[in-house]
Amino acid sequence: MATFATPDQLLVIIDPVARRADGESVRIAKDVLGAGAASTKVCLPESPEEFARMLQRRGSRRPVVVGDDRALMRTVALLHRQRELAGCVLSVVPVGTMLGVAHSLGVPTGAVAAARAALDGAERRLDVLVDDSDGVVLGTLRIPPLPTGVEASAEEPHGRPWLQSLVRTLVPARPPRSGRPSRVAAAPPSPGPARLRVEVDGVTLVDLDQPVEAVSVTPGASGTAEVVVRPLSVGAEAAPLTARGRTVTVSGADFRYRADAAVAGPVRRRTWTVREGALGLMLPGR
Structure with missing residues (x-):
């Protein structure tokens, strides 16, 4: 018989990264959750394997993850x-340095507000890819891929940073000759533009x-994703191509992508x- 939390x-x-990054926020979250729930079991995994075992053995308890986007x-x-x-x-109390995904989903930024949402918030069903x-992409x-550490406010690809990222993505670093480390890294040759088919x-x-120059896919509403393709422009900025759909296929030359x-x-x-x-996901009630 199934059990229900x-x-x-x-x-x-x-998450151990959260404990090292901001012990005070972790303590606050524990205090708020412990005071608001009749039964709270706190787990301190030291490895991804322990994390997985604890989650799998949750039984009838509802999981609350205290950590950053990687833990989520x-x-x-x-x-x-x-x-x-x-x-x-699922409930999340964002603690750490990489919190953009959790915040974009509507999870509060502070430990107290996020813990209270875990206790008293409302369940919201979200689409994923x-x-x-x-x-899975949230x-x-x-x-x-957008370089690590770039904030959401700087993610619009209006200028050359996206092209520079494209160069780093599509052109592999040249190995040093004769197997010895090179003191000065050679600049990669300028590649041709990205050639991708997006369906x-x-x-x-x-x-x-x-x-x-760039492709983005975002889960939207009612089971569809929003797709934005920015053609590589020369001179005047090219207008983006947009579409919505349930399936998105990208193919072409070898490419990397950032998923959360x-x-x-x-x-x-x-x-x-x-x-x-x-x-x-448990989010503040409306």
């Missing part, structure tokens, strides 16, 4: 692989003959499918 039964999993994505990936994501309601290698997928629900949005807090690839073809309402 109640709001008073919490499994608080505190680890939790979502584990639940997805166990085919338990749709039946689990699942790729053909069983990877926020925006980006090709080429939305089987319809080609851009083909290999149209060079592109991780960079994946290189791959030559990948398909993402929207899973409507696949993630249940």
